[in-house]
Amino acid sequence: MKITVLSLILFVTPALAIQPDEILKDTVLEERARVISKELRCLVCQNQSIDDSDAPLARDLRVLVRERLQAGESNEEVINFVVDRYGDFVLLRPPVKASTLVLWLSPVAALIVGIFLLLTWFRKQKQLVPVQAKPLSEEEKKKLQAAFKRDEG
Amino acid sequence: MFARVAFLPVAVVFAVSVLFAMYLWQVGPGGKDISTLPSALIDKPVPEFELAPIEGRQLGLKSSDLKSAGLSLVNVWASWCPPCRVEHPYLMSLAEKGVTIFGINYRDKPADALRFLKSLGDPYKRIGADTTGRVSIDWGIYGYPETFLVDRTGRIRYRHVGPISPQVIETVLNPLMDKIAAK
Known part of the structure; x- marks a missing residue:
């Protein structure tokens, strides 16, 4: 049971903004429409594509993209149609x-x-050159030895 | 040598912070609002369109109306759009001063649009009802209201996104209209 629930959670995909009535019957055209929609920025909520956005303008643009595809335009022609009206900013990947x-x-x-x-x-x-330590002087050596002796004693 | 290089990252971080701050408060150089987009249609002829009047009114709007009207404003509005109500008095005063204003009524119910005009006044010479939003897409509209300045040859000279305010009229529209009219 747990495994079923877990695997269900894993396979959950984010909700799509696209409405059932927008989807084209022609799966090839629909696939192309989805590709184009992911490239176009929704100008109302500027960091979403029109494929992700619930805004009415995004919906209008999704419908428009599909209409133009059905009219026989190429992906490039459809994208140029939108860029002509909204400028380069509408492209999520700037040229x-x-x-x-x-x-x-x-x-x-x-x-x-x-x-x-x-x-x-x-x-x-x-x-950086490592600093060479100066050798101990005679006096220092004596002090050191004296210190060792004190320790042992 | 190292001290000089070490100051570079600090300078870079500072420059980037300033840039982020500008985006955070959406202020560009010269205090411009950088959240609004430049129109792709500036200095281009108005798009070809023909819109029926709002149901219950006589005059619709089509592109040729804009080419024969002299200098005019095209205002995209809807009764459901609160900023459109805010700017409406200023459109009224512009119309009283003799500025020609055309309206594109975006996705509105005819009854609501008519009630809006009846209660707040009608500054528009003609209004086209864009019931499908398709003509608005041809105009590159993404926020409501939007106002375009169209010269007498039917060319779009300026686009303002958001409500018109006395400040916008004073600092942008009036100087621009004077400049275009003088030519």
């Missing part, structure tokens, strides 16, 4: 363009700066 270059290059820049910092730190470590 590489002059205006998004900072976005794409900043992780690389951060990595380079990090490597540079590590290298300088390692070099610094290598340059």
Whole structure:
């Protein structure tokens, strides 16, 4: 019993925003619609895709995507249709363009700066010379021996 | 040498913190609200559309209306949208000053929309009822209300997301309308 419950919990998937009446009968088209929906940002709740969002606008866009697919458009044409109206921000994966270059290059820049910092730190470590201890003077040796003797005595 | 390099991470952390703080309070350079998106339609002609009037009214709205009206505002609103009520008095005063305002009534019940106009006043020259939300998608609308400034050639010049306020009228819309009208 426990195992059944546990395995059921493990196989639970997050609830989908998509409503039964939106789903296309044509499974191939529906599959493509799902792929496109995951790429498009819901602009009302900006960190969700329209596939994840319950917002009415997300629903409108899901329906629109399916209508355009049924009209025979390619995935790219459908996505461009939405981008023409909402701009690049509607794409969850921003395209590489002059205006998004900072976005794409900043992780690389951060990595380079990090490597540079590590290298300088390692070099610094290598340059450190261990301090040579001075040998004990005669007087110090005598003091030491005296201390040992006191201990033994 | 090491002291100089050690200050670098501190500077980076500081810069990143400032950036995070800006996003936290949603303020961009110059005090701009960075949560609103730039419209993809700026400087493009208005999308082609034709909307029937709200049931019980005479005049609907289509793209050619916007091309023959001179400088105008297009306001997307709904009776169920609280910020639309907030901005309504300011639309009324703009209309009284002679600004042409067109309305797109987004996903509203005709009776509710008519009651809204009856109780708060009607600043609109024409209103199209977007019952399916499809025309709003063509306009790239994602928040309500939104207001567009359309020049006399039917080109979108500015988009404001959220309610119009006296401050928006004073600092943005009026200067922009003066500038466009002067050309």
